[in-house]
Amino acid sequence: MPQDSVADPIESYVLYQYESCPFCYRVRRFLDHAGIDVESRDILRDPDARRALAEGGGRATVPCLRIERDGTVRWLYESLDIIGYLSKRFRVA
Ligand SMILES: N[C@@H](CCC(=O)N[C@@H](CS)C(=O)NCC(=O)O)C(=O)O
Secondary structure (H helix, E strand, O other), X not given: XXXXXXXXXXXXXXXXXXXXXXXXXXXXXXHHHHOOOOEEEEOOOOXXXXXXXXXXXXXXXXXXXXXXXXXXXXXXXXXXXXXXXXHHHOOOO
């Protein structure tokens, strides 16, 4: 497990997702296996989170990773793109 797997010094992340979504499960499983600790919001249980996703990202599709860096926010959709992105950031083999 990489040493920097529980935090990124440059970026912060929030994963928008919900329990029964298979694409969200794919991302959660990757995070578990890689030992990456990402704050997560369930958009079915938390209407404010759903609104934040729809307004910020432009649509309420999950999973979506909110990436904040130097005050700039990016919303990354697509489970495989999220996994690919975090794999690079955290140097997951
Ligand atoms: N290709 C996408 C599929 C994502 C997807 O279809 N998510 C569903 C939930 S399982 C969803 O949010 N549908 C509602 C919508 O797109 O507005 C991925 O791999 O992340």
